[in-house]
Every structure is written in structure tokens, then in C-alpha cells.
Amino acid sequence: MKRLKRSTGTLMKLVSRRDSGPALLFIGVVVLFAVFANVLGFDPLKQDFLHTLEAPSSTFWFGTDELGRDIMSRVVFGARTSLVTAAGAVLIAGAIGVPIGLIAGFFGGWRDTALMRFIDLLLALPGILFAMVLIAVFGRSQGAALLAVGITGVPGFARIMRAQTLSLRQRDFVVAVESFGGSSAYNMFRTVLPNAWNQILVQAVVLSSVAILVEAALSFLGVGVPPPTPSWGEMLRAGKSFLHEAPYYAVLPGVILTLSILSFDTIGRALTDILENPEDESEATEEETVQKPALEDAR
Amino acid sequence: MTNYILRRLAELLPVVLLASIGIWAIIYAVPGGPVGSILGENATQEQIAALTKELGLDRPMLVQYFDWLTHALQGDLGVSIRSREPVIDLIAERLPASIQLAVGAILVGLAIGVPVAFASALRPKSWLDRALSGWSALALGVPTFWLGILLILFFAVELRWLPSASRYIPFWQNPVEAVRNLLMPALTLGIYVSGILARFLRASLVAELRADYVRTARSKGLPERQIVRIHVMRNALLPFITILGLMVALFISGTVVTEATFTYPGLGRLLIDAISGRDYPLIQGVIVVTLVMYTLINLAVDVLYAYVDPRIEYS
Numbered sequence: 001m002k003r004l005k006r007s008t009g010t011l012m013k014l015v016s017r018r019d020s021g022p023a024l025l026f027i028g029v030v031v032l033f034a035v036f037a038n039v040l041g042f043d044p045l046k047q048d049f050l051h052t053l054e055a056p057s058s059t060f061w062f063g064t065d066e067l068g069r070d071i072m073s074r075v076v077f078g079a080r081t082s083l084v085t086a087a088g089a090v091l092i093a094g095a096i097g098v099p100i101g102l103i104a105g106f107f108g109g110w111r112d113t114a115l116m117r118f119i120d121l122l123l124a125l126p127g128i129l130f131a132m133v134l135i136a137v138f139g140r141s142q143g144a145a146l147l148a149v150g151i152t153g154v155p156g157f158a159r160i161m162r163a164q165t166l167s168l169r170q171r172d173f174v175v176a177v178e179s180f181g182g183s184s185a186y187n188m189f190r191t192v193l194p195n196a197w198n199q200i201l202v203q204a205v206v207l208s209s210v211a212i213l214v215e216a217a218l219s220f221l222g223v224g225v226p227p228p229t230p231s232w233g234e235m236l237r238a239g240k241s242f243l244h245e246a247p248y249y250a251v252l253p254g255v256i257l258t259l260s261i262l263s264f265d266t267i268g269r270a271l272t273d274i275l276e277n278p279e280d281e282s283e284a285t286e287e288e289t290v291q292k293p294a295l296e297d298a299r
Numbered sequence: 300m301t302n303y304i305l306r307r308l309a310e311l312l313p314v315v316l317l318a319s320i321g322i323w324a325i326i327y328a329v330p331g332g333p334v335g336s337i338l339g340e341n342a343t344q345e346q347i348a349a350l351t352k353e354l355g356l357d358r359p360m361l362v363q364y365f366d367w368l369t370h371a372l373q374g375d376l377g378v379s380i381r382s383r384e385p386v387i388d389l390i391a392e393r394l395p396a397s398i399q400l401a402v403g404a405i406l407v408g409l410a411i412g413v414p415v416a417f418a419s420a421l422r423p424k425s426w427l428d429r430a431l432s433g434w435s436a437l438a439l440g441v442p443t444f445w446l447g448i449l450l451i452l453f454f455a456v457e458l459r460w461l462p463s464a465s466r467y468i469p470f471w472q473n474p475v476e477a478v479r480n481l482l483m484p485a486l487t488l489g490i491y492v493s494g495i496l497a498r499f500l501r502a503s504l505v506a507e508l509r510a511d512y513v514r515t516a517r518s519k520g521l522p523e524r525q526i527v528r529i530h531v532m533r534n535a536l537l538p539f540i541t542i543l544g545l546m547v548a549l550f551i552s553g554t555v556v557t558e559a560t561f562t563y564p565g566l567g568r569l570l571i572d573a574i575s576g577r578d579y580p581l582i583q584g585v586i587v588v589t590l591v592m593y594t595l596i597n598l599a600v601d602v603l604y605a606y607v608d609p610r611i612e613y614s
Contacts, residue, residue: 121317128555129570129586136574136582137325213442217556220444221571233444240448240560243456243463251452254445262440269436 013274020270023263030260034079042073044230053246062252065235066242074230075253081231082260085146086211090204092150097157098193098200104158105165106188116162119155127152128214132223140226149214153207160203164196198275202268209264216257232257300605307598314594319371319587323364354380367583376584381576386584389569394551396467397565400488400558401550403481405543407489412496419497420504421527431497438494447487447560454483465561484561488554492546499542503535510534537608544600548593 014020033040048068056063062071104115122130131148138144168174169192177187218224219233227234232253239250334350351357355366367377376386415435419428455463465484468477507513508531516526555567562568566585573581 117314121314121321129589132555132570132574133322133325133582133586136577209440216442217444220442221555221559223574236444236448240451243448243452247452247456250445250448254442254448258441258445261442262436265436265440 010271010274014267014270017270017274020267023266023270026259026263027267030079030256031083033076034083037073037076037080040076042070042076044069044074044077045228046070046073053242053249055246056248056252063246063248065238065246065249071235071249071252074235075232075256078230078232078235078253079256079260081142081225081229082212082215082257085142085149085215085225086208086264088146089149089153089211089215090207092147093153093157093207094200094204096151097154098161100154101158101161101163102165102188102193105162106169106184106192112162115158119158122151123155128217131214131218132221135218135223140223142225142229145215145218145225148218149211152214153211156207157200157203160199161196164199165192168192168195202271202275205264205271206268209261209268212257212264213261300602304598304602307601311594311598315587315590316368318590319368319583320364322583322586323367371587376587377580379573379578379581381578381581386581389581390566390585390588393564393566393569395469396563397551397554397558397567399467399470399477399481400484400554400563400565401547403485404488404492404550404554405547407485408492408496408546411489411493413500415493415497416500416504417527420501420508423505432501435494435497435501438490438497441490443487443491443554443557444560446490447483447557450483450487451561463561465563467564484557484563487560488550488557495542495546496539500535500539503538504531507531507535537604540604540607541600544596544603548596548600551592551596 015024046069048064050068051060051064052066052068054060054064054068060070060072062075065071065074100115100119104112131152134148134151135144138147165188174187174191177191182191215224216231216233216236219231220237221233222237224233225231235253236250236257239246239253242249334347334354334356338346338350355363358366370377374387376390378384379386379389382389415431419425419431422428451463454461461479461483465480468480470477508527512530513526516530517523551566554565555571557563558565558567559571566589570582570585572578573585
């Protein structure tokens with residue numbers, strides 16, 4: 001109950017802030033459109049050859065593409081692709097990265113060295129290259145895109161979790177469980193992990209923004225989720241061929257894409273701020289703040 | 300110092316080896332593999348057998364890998380399946396283009412990022428600081444491919460000042476044309492770089508300005524400008540070298556997305572083409588070379604760091 005109350009408190013702070021409030025609102029609208037896309041009557045695949053590459057109008061708010069498909073419908077369904085990929089990638093990255101960081105930080109020694117070397121290896125390869133090789137091998141599919149984006153997020157989770165575990169490991173309540181004979185597994189998953197949720201949550205939000213960017217970049221390169229599934233990156237790729245005839249084609253989906261990335265990033269940073277400076281107790285230190293995998297971004 | 304460099308090089312070896320095995324395993328573990336992708340779906344059994352033998356793929360996996368490795372150590376990364384040219388030549392041909400773009404992007408990044416960082420760090424929490432940190436967030440968040448498209452729309456389609464597809468022209472051959480072709484991709488990447496640089500530099504400037512030695516300098520009555528220029532800047536710029544080095548390393552190994560946006564012929568494009576053509580020796584070659592360069596530059600940065608900061612000693 002107390003936990004629930006605290007979560008609502010954090011959410012209220014997020015909503016009332018000047019930076020994260022609008023960002024949350026925007027993400028909320030995108031999610032609503034994505035969820036109720038069918039109910040709202042959007043059809044991303046309907047072709048209308050009498051209305052190809054038509055500029056935005058009251059009928060086609062975002063204009064139409066080279067096959068006469070409604071760009072707004074495709075943006076709405078593209079939101080699905082982006083959000084599903086982001087959510088899946090975050091789950092994959094967390095499911096692999098969190099246990100790695102937890103085990104490495106908890107036990108230390110050879111396990112720490114081995115696991116962190118593996119993470120270094122993942123970091124040594126720019127994420128987008130790794131993702132592209134994976135997709136080249138497995139072929140283009142929603143699953144491959146998800147996996148590829150997810151794996152690029154593993155190092156971030158592993159490092160955050162390791163840093164958290166290292167500091168929590170020294171705390172009295174963790175040492176107490178150990179001295180009472182609690183098993184390592186119990187201690188790791190029931191004592192350390194619940195106390196690291198905040199950091200994991202922040203990392204998940206920040207990674208969502210990176211995942212949306214990487215998914216769009218892969219689609220832009222022509223190796224993302226295969227057509228005809230609408231994707232923002234794919235729309236930019238197609239629109240780039242019609243810059244003279246239909247500039248809005250590549251511009252409008254890009255606006256939504258950019259706003260989504262910025263919104264998740266803003267929420268992530270606001271969340272760090274709120275969680276690190278609560279009125280009552282402050283325990284987070286500088287080094288524990290989110291390390292956005294900035295340099296591995298898709299550039 | 301020599302010992303340190305040698306040890307780092309020794310540490311580098313297993314990473315590169317493991318990565319090359321990893322890439323190798325991913326590529327060859329997959330059913331079909333290179334042969335299937337070269338011949339297509341309608342190939343006969345005989346054709347498949349002949350090509351498998353020709354490419355040496357009928358030998359045991361380990362033998363194949365060590366064969367590749369011994370050649371790679373001698374600088375022979377095999378032959379591209381598609382173009383039949385040596386992989387190392389293809390890479391050498393694209394590398395200068397990637398380096399030129401990297402240099403251009405870093406220059407743009409410095410030109411924007413450093414003034415932004417100083418302007419906001421000297422007046423923390425002011426409206427200017429807020430506005431400039433908004434700039435950093437924007438620079439980091441905007442996808443380069445969309446920013447690139449906007450630049451093409453404005454400078455190439457609207458104004459017709461710059462070519463919409465950027466060719467690689469060596470700077471010393473024709474500086475004017477080189478800059479015309481490089482401007483948009485360098486600006487696209489450079490804006491992203493400026494976001495990162497501004498954030499890091501602002502953070503370290505703010506931290507340094509709170510340091511004891513700054514308070515001492517102020518109490519001595521030194522003018523603020525002199526404190527910043529002589530004392531703070533030196534210390535704040537140190538961590539900066541690491542970031543800058545990382546970015547050089549990253550960009551030289553090819554900026555896949557930006558190069559694709561402007562159809563710029565760098566290493567990144569080479570890799571995309573290799574991947575879409577399933578040119579396995581080329582994929583493997585580009586990735587291994589990229590990895591080696593990336594780690595070597597990182598090492599160089601660490602060494603340089605110790606050189607400029609006498610407080611750091613590697614043993």
C-alpha cells in the first residue's frame with residue numbers, strides 16, 4: 001500500500017512538472033491512438049490511386065503516399081510498431097541485463113570479471129552494426145528487429161544493475177539477511193532487486209527512447225520490420241524519394257518520431273531528478289544516475 | 300608507460316578474437332549461409348556443392364576459422380563474394396571518406412558545443428542555461444536521418460545551394476567542392492556531437508567552478524575571466540578528451556545512418572551494401588577492422604590523457 005502511494009506520488013510529480021507533463025501527455029495520446037487505431041477507423045493499407053502524393057487536406061490530414069495510402073493512418077499504425085518494438089526490446093534487455101548485473105555485482109570475483117568482459121564485448125561493437133548483422137542473418141521480421149534492438153540495450157541494464165548491487169551489497173539489511181543464513185538467491189531477488197527498482201524503471205524509460213530511435217533507424221536503412229507493416233523509419237525512407245513532389249511525406253512522420261523520442265527522454269530525466277531528490281531521504285549518488293548509451297545510438 | 304601500452308594491447312587481443320569468432324559463428328550457424336544467398340532458391344544440388352567447395356565451406360568449421368584468422372593476421376581478409384575484389388582494398392578505399400566526415404562532424408560539434416557549454420556553465424540555472432540545455436536535449440534526440448532530410452529539403456531542394464547526394468571529394472584536391480559535399484552530413488552529425496559535448500563540458504565546468512582552487516583564486520582577487528581561462532578550462536577540458544576520442548573512434552568506423560541519408564560513400568555504406576548483398580567475407584572484414592580501429596583509438600585516447608594530465612599515472 002505504501003509502495004502504491006509512493007508510485008502515485010511520483011506520477012503526480014511527473015505530471016505536474018513543466019518538462020515531463022507535456023511529454024507524458026504526448027506519449028499518452030500516441031498510445032491511445034495506437035491502441036484504438038482500428039476503432040478510430042484508420043486504415044494504413046487502403047490504396048487510392050486517384051489520390052497519390054496528395055498534400056495534407058481536410059480529408060487526408062497528413063497527405064497521401066505514392067500508393068494513395070493515408071499517411072496519418074500509417075503514422076498511427078507506425079506508432080504500434082514503434083511502441084511494440086520499444087516495449088519488447090526493453091523487456092529483452094532487462095531480462096538479460098538485470099540478472100547479469102545482479103550476479104556480477106553480488107558475487108564479484110571471477111563471475112564479475114567474466115560477465116563484465118562479455119558486456120564490454122557487446123559495447124565494443126556499435127549497437128546498430130550488431131543489430132544489422134543479426135537481422136542480415138535471421139532475415140527481416142518483427143521478431144528479429146525486437147531482438148536486435150533489445151540486445152543493444154543489454155549493457156545499459158547490466159551496468160546500472162551492477163552499480164546498484166555493489167552499493168546495496170554493503171547495506172546493513174543485505175548483510176543481515178546474509179548473516180541469518182538467507183540464501184544468495186533469496187538475498188539477490190528478494191532483498192537487493194526490490195531496492196533497485198527505481199533505477200531499473202528509469203533505465204527502462206530512457207531505453208524506450210533509444211529503442212524507438214534504433215527501430216526507426218533500422219527501418220530507415222531498409223532492414224527493420226518488413227513492409228507492408230507501417231513503420232516511421234520506413235516512411236522516412238520512402239518519403240526521401242519524393243522530397244520534390246511531396247516534402248510533407250518525410251517531414252510529418254519525422255515530427256511524430258522526434259517528439260516521441262524526446263518525450264521518453266524527457267520523462268526519463270525528470271524521473272531521475274524526482275527519484276534522486278525526494279524530500280525525505282536521498283541516497284542516490286552522482287555515479288548512479290542513468291548512463292544513457294549515448295554513444296551507441298543509431299547515427 | 301610502455302608496459303601499460305603493451306598490457307592494454309595484450310588485453311585487446313582476446314576481445315578482437317572473441318568478436319571475430321562471434322561474428323563468424325553468427326554468420327555460419329545459419330542454415331543456407333552464403334552459398335544459398337549467392338545462388339538463390341533455384342540452385343541445383345551440384346551447383347551448391349561446387350560453390351561450397353570453391354569457397355572452402357566444406358571443410359570443418361574450426362579449420363575454416365583458423366584459415367581465415369591466419370590470413371587475417373597477415374592482412375588478408377579474403378575476397379568479396381560480390382565484387383571479387385580483396386576485402387582489405389574495399390575497406391582502404393572507403394576509409395578516407397569516413398575519416399573526412401568524422402573530422403568535419405567533430406569540427407562542427409566543437410564549434411557549436413564548446414560555446415554552448417561555456418555560456419550555460421558560467422550562469423547556471425539562468426534562462427540562457429535552460430534554453431541551451433534544451434538545445435542539447437534536442438540535438439541528442441532528433442534522429443540524424445530526419446535532420447538530414449530536413450537539411451536536404453532546405454539546402455538542396457528549396458535553395459539549391461548544395462547537392463542532395465554527397466560525394467566524397469578529398470579536401471586537398473578541391474576544397475570548395477569537398478566542403479559543398481561534406482557540409483550537410485557534417486552538420487547533421489555535428490549537431491548531435493554538439494549536444495553530447497555541451498552536456499559533458501557543462502557538467503565538468505560547473506564542477507570545476509565549485510572547486511577549492513577557484514575559491515582561492517577568487518579570494519586572491521583574480522578577475523573571473525582569468526580564472527576561467529587559466530585555471531578552470533585546463534581542468535575541465537581533460538575529461539573532454541575521452542569523449543572526443545570515443546566519438547572519433549565511433550565515426551571513423553562509419554556512421555551507417557548518416558551515410559545512408561546522404562548516400563555518402565564511407566565505411567558505413569560499405570557495410571550496409573555488404574549486409575544487403577549478404578557478402579559474408581566483407582561483413583566480417585568490415586566489422587573486425589572497425590573493432591580494431593575502435594579499440595586502438597580508445598587506447599590512444601587513454602595514453603594521450605595520461606600525457607596531458609601529469610596526475611594520472613598508468614602502471
